[in-house]
Amino acid sequence: MxxxxxxxxxxxxxxxxxxxxxxxxxxxxxxxxxxxxxxxxxxxxxxxxxxxxxxxxxxxxxxxxxxxxxxxxxxxxxxxxxxxxxxxxxxxxxxxxxxxxxxxxxxxxxxxxxxxxxxxxxxxxxxxxxxxxxxxxxxxxxxxxxxxxxxxxxxxxxxxxxxxxxxxxxxxxxxxxxxxxxxxxxxxxxxxxxxxxxxxxxxxYLSSFNNAGAGLFKEEWIKFGDEPDIGSWYIAVDLAGFEDVAKSANATKKRLDQSAIAVVKVTDDGTWFVDKIEAGRWDIQTTALNILKNIREYEPLAVGIERGALKNAVLPYLSDLMRKNNCYAHILDLTHGNKKKVDRIVWALQGRFEHGRVILNAEEDFEEFVDQLLMFPTAQVHDDLPDALSYIDQLAVTSYSIDNDEDDWQALDVVSGY
Ligand SMILES: Nc1ncnc2c1ncn2[C@@H]1O[C@H](COP(=O)(O)OP(=O)(O)O)[C@@H](O)[C@H]1O
Ligand SMILES: [Mg+2]
The missing domain is CATH 3.40.50.300 (P-loop containing nucleotide triphosphate hydrolases)
Structure with a gap:
C-alpha cells in the first residue's frame, strides 16, 4: 500500500x-x-x-x-x-x-x-x-x-x-x-x-473570532481616567436570568449569564465615571450582600434594580441587610421601558461613548466589559456588563418612573436557578 x-x-x-x-x-x-x-x-x-x-x-x-x-x-x-x-x-x-x-x-x-x-x-x-x-x-x-x-x-x-x-x-x-x-x-x-x-x-486567514461585532461601539471611544471630584454616585443592578441554563442541555456548556452591579459617578455635565462593574454568578444572599457592600461604600443617590421576579426575590434579603447594618439606600425599579435590549443599550451608551462622556476607572480591569461592548450585539456573546451600565441612564436622568404595562419582558423562574 x-x-x-x-x-x-x-x-x-x-x-x-x-x-x-x-x-x-x-x-x-x-x-x-x-x-x-x-x-x-x-x-x-x-x-x-x-x-x-x-x-x-x-x-x-x-x-x-x-x-x-x-x-x-x-x-x-x-x-x-x-x-x-x-x-x-x-x-x-x-x-x-x-x-x-x-x-x-x-x-x-x-x-x-x-x-x-x-x-x-x-x-x-x-x-x-x-x-x-x-x-x-x-x-x-x-x-x-x-x-x-x-x-x-x-x-x-x-x-x-x-x-x-x-x-x-x-x-x-x-x-x-x-x-x-x-x-x-x-x-x-x-x-x-x-x-x-x-x-x-x-x-x-488568521481564523480570528474577534471580528463579529457590528461595530456599534468603536474601540477608540473607550477612555480611561481618574475619578472626578464632584458628582453623585448611582448603582444599577442587572440580575442574571436563567433561561440559558435550560436551553443549553446539550454537550456544550454555555457560559452562564452573570448578575452585574455597575457603580457610576455622574458629574453635573452628565459625564459618567464608571468606577467598576462587578459581575458573577451569585445566589440571592450573596447578591443582596454585594449590593449592600456597595451601598455602604459609595452612599449612592439611588440604586436601581431591574424589575421582576428576581428583584422581588432579592429585595427581602437586601431590606433585611440594610436594617441590620443601619445602612439605607433609595431603591428604584429599572424597567425595559418597552425597548428591546439592543435598542436600550445603544440608546443609553452609544452617543455617550462616542462623545467621550463615559470614562472608565483607570485602576480597574474592564477587559471583559470592553470585549462585550465591542462585540455587541452578537449572538452568543454576553452583554450583561454593558446592560448593567446602560441602566444608569434611567437612574441619573429620571425622577419619574416609566410606566410600562406592556412590558414584553418575561418573568424569570427564580426557583430553578438557585
Ligand atoms: N499534508 C499536506 N501535504 C501537502 N499539501 C497539503 C497538505 N495539507 C494541505 N495541503 C495543501 O494545502 C492546500 C489547502 O489545503 P485544504 O485542505 O484544501 O485547506 P482548507 O480546507 O483549510 O482550505 C491544498 O492545496 C492542499 O493540497
Ligand atoms: Mg476546506
Whole structure:
C-alpha cells in the first residue's frame, strides 16, 4: 500500500491527539480538508464492525466538491468501490465512508458512526450536531472532529472555548492560521492582507473570532481616567436570568449569564465615571450582600434594580441587610421601558461613548466589559456588563418612573436557578 499521508506539522499535532472531540479553528487554505480526508481514511480502516465514518459539509454540493476527489486521490490504494450517486466509499476492509451535506438532515439519520468529521462547521447549524449526529456516535462511543474557519462567535466559538477551558476532558481545541501551512507562499498571505479588509483577513486567514461585532461601539471611544471630584454616585443592578441554563442541555456548556452591579459617578455635565462593574454568578444572599457592600461604600443617590421576579426575590434579603447594618439606600425599579435590549443599550451608551462622556476607572480591569461592548450585539456573546451600565441612564436622568404595562419582558423562574 502506498498511502500518501504526509501531514503538515499542525495536522500531525491534531491527528496524534487522543481527545474524543477535537475542535480546530484554522484559516482558509490551512489544510483543514486535507486533514479531514486523511482522518476519514485512517478511521475508516480502523472502523469497528457495524459502523461507518462520516464526513459532513454545510451542503451536499460542498461535500462533493471538497471531499470526493480528495478521498479518491489520497485513498486510491485502500478503496474497494465508490459510488458517486450516493457518495459512499467502501474501503478494502468493507467499511464505509459516508459523505453528506448538512442541508439534507434525513440523510444523516439512522447510522452508527465510529468517527465523524464536520468540515466548515461554523456554517452548519449547531442542532445538526446536537439533535442529529451526536446520537449516531453513542453506541460505538464514536469520536468527532469539528473543523472550520470561524464565523463570529457562534456555536463553533463555544465549542472552541469548551476545548480551551479544559472543563470537559473529552473536548480539546486548537487554533491555526493560514501561515501554519508550510506549503503556502507567505507572499500570497501578504497579498491577501493588502487587498482584504482587516475584518476579512482576520477571519479568513488568521481564523480570528474577534471580528463579529457590528461595530456599534468603536474601540477608540473607550477612555480611561481618574475619578472626578464632584458628582453623585448611582448603582444599577442587572440580575442574571436563567433561561440559558435550560436551553443549553446539550454537550456544550454555555457560559452562564452573570448578575452585574455597575457603580457610576455622574458629574453635573452628565459625564459618567464608571468606577467598576462587578459581575458573577451569585445566589440571592450573596447578591443582596454585594449590593449592600456597595451601598455602604459609595452612599449612592439611588440604586436601581431591574424589575421582576428576581428583584422581588432579592429585595427581602437586601431590606433585611440594610436594617441590620443601619445602612439605607433609595431603591428604584429599572424597567425595559418597552425597548428591546439592543435598542436600550445603544440608546443609553452609544452617543455617550462616542462623545467621550463615559470614562472608565483607570485602576480597574474592564477587559471583559470592553470585549462585550465591542462585540455587541452578537449572538452568543454576553452583554450583561454593558446592560448593567446602560441602566444608569434611567437612574441619573429620571425622577419619574416609566410606566410600562406592556412590558414584553418575561418573568424569570427564580426557583430553578438557585
Ligand atoms: N499534508 C499536506 N501535504 C501537502 N499539501 C497539503 C497538505 N495539507 C494541505 N495541503 C495543501 O494545502 C492546500 C489547502 O489545503 P485544504 O485542505 O484544501 O485547506 P482548507 O480546507 O483549510 O482550505 C491544498 O492545496 C492542499 O493540497
Ligand atoms: Mg476546506
Amino acid at each position: 502506498n498511502l500518501d499521508f504526509k501531514l503538515l506539522k499542525w495536522q500531525q499535532i491534531v491527528f496524534k491527539d487522543q481527545s474524543r472531540f477535537k475542535v480546530i479553528a484554522a484559516g482558509r487554505r490551512c489544510g483543514k480538508s486535507r486533514l479531514s480526508a486523511v482522518t476519514l481514511l485512517i478511521e475508516g480502516l480502523n472502523c469497528p464492525e457495524g459502523s461507518s465514518v462520516m464526513y459532513v459539509a454545510p451542503t451536499l454540493g460542498q461535500a462533493r466538491t471538497i471531499m470526493w476527489d480528495l478521498l479518491m486521490d489520497l485513498g486510491k490504494p485502500v478503496i474497494k468501490s465508490a459510488h458517486i450517486n450516493n457518495l459512499e466509499i467502501t474501503l478494502v476492509n468493507g467499511k464505509k465512508i459516508l459523505i453528506r451535506g448538512a442541508d439534507n438532515q434525513d440523510s444523516l439519520r439512522g447510522v452508527s458512526l465510529s468517527y465523524l468529521v464536520m468540515d466548515e462547521v461554523a456554517f452548519i447549524k449547531s442542532e445538526i450536531w446536537e439533535r442529529v449526529l451526536r446520537a449516531a456516535l453513542s453506541d460505538k462511543k464514536g469520536r468527532a472532529m469539528f473543523i472550520s474557519t470561524p464565523s463570529g462567535r457562534n456555536h463553533f466559538y463555544e465549542w472552541f472555548q469548551l476545548g480551551q477551558s479544559g472543563e470537559d476532558a473529552d473536548w480539546k481545541s486548537w487554533h491555526f492560521t493560514t501561515a501554519d501551512n508550510e506549503t503556502i507562499d507567505p507572499k500570497e498571505i501578504e497579498a491577501a492582507k493588502r487587498t482584504l479588509s482587516s475584518f476579512a483577513f482576520g477571519q479568513e
